[in-house]
Amino acid sequence: MSKQVRRKSDDSHLSTIGEIIAKDKNLKKAYELMLNNEVVIQFYEIFPKLIGIATPEKIEKKILYVAVDYSVLQSELKFYETEIVKMVNDHFKEERIKKVRFHT
Numbered sequence: 630m631s632k633q634v635r636r637k638s639d640d641s642h643l644s645t646i647g648e649i650i651a652k653d654k655n656l657k658k659a660y661e662l663m664l665n666n667e668v669v670i671q672f673y674e675i676f677p678k679l680i681g682i683a684t685p686e687k688i689e690k691k692i693l694y695v696a697v698d699y700s701v702l703q704s705e706l707k708f709y710e711t712e713i714v715k716m717v718n719d720h721f722k723e724e725r726i727k728k729v730r731f732h733t
Contacts, residue, residue, distance in 0.1 A: 668693065668717060668725050675720050676713070683731075691727040693717070703731040 650656045665688035672685040683706065684696045693713075697703045706713070710729045718724050 664721075664725060668721070671720070675716055688726060691725070693726045693729045695729060695731050697731050697733055700733050703733055706731050 644652075650660045668688055669685045673680050676683070682698055682702060686694045686696055688694070695706070697706060706729075713729050714726055717726050
């Protein structure tokens with residue numbers, strides 16, 4: 630018969646991934662960059678009708694920058710900015726963006 634050694638479980642020293650990322654400045658920046666890129670990559674899944682007429686470029690300080698082909702389209706999309714922000718944030722179930730900037 631072999632003896633089993635039981636160790637007392639102490640999980641108090643363990644951290645969640647979120648806690649680890651929040652503590653490390655470089656990891657936090659990389660994580661934010663990943664989340665921002667995820668919005669750009671999935672933009673057409675959220676807005677398939679914008680394929681070919683609008684191009685998501687980047688997110689900086691929770692502002693999504695989108696290039697459009699025509700100034701008329703820029704004005705029209707600006708009218709729907711609040712809905713676009715809501716749809717993006719609803720898609721990701723968290724606030725990813727606060728504003729959208731359209732440019733030609």
